[in-house]
Amino acid sequence: MIAAALIFAFACVGLALVLNLWRLLRGPTISDRVVALDTMVINAIGLIVxxxxxxxxxxxxxxxxxxxxxxxxxxxxxxxxxxxxxxxE
Structure with missing residues (x-):
């Protein structure tokens, strides 16, 4: 059961990283890009865990x-x- 949950979690975190990468590349403002990069770090932490x-x-x-x-x-x-x-400064 835990193996199936881990596969599902890896897929979800991978999808989140792809969507964050899209926002990082297509963000209309620099603030959107900073938030996308911060969210990518959080997703990478989740992936490492x-x-x-x-x-x-x-x-x-x-x-x-x-x-x-x-x-x-x-x-x-x-x-x-x-x-x-x-x-x-």
Missing amino acids: LIGIRYATQTYFEAALLLAMVGFVGTIAYCKFVLRGDIV
Whole structure:
């Protein structure tokens, strides 16, 4: 049963990544692109967690945590660049 649920979850997360990529490429504004990139990071974290569940190892969960921290800092940097035009003051 868990194998079928994992296959369904992989398919859903893969579809979400494709749709986010479409929004990233076709977004009318830079704000849409920043939100799409942030959502892609969240979906990548979900994908890594699913791989960790599939292989039953703790390493993937630690990698997901590191990607979450890097994704947060990246989103803040993108937003600061959009608002001010410069990241470092």
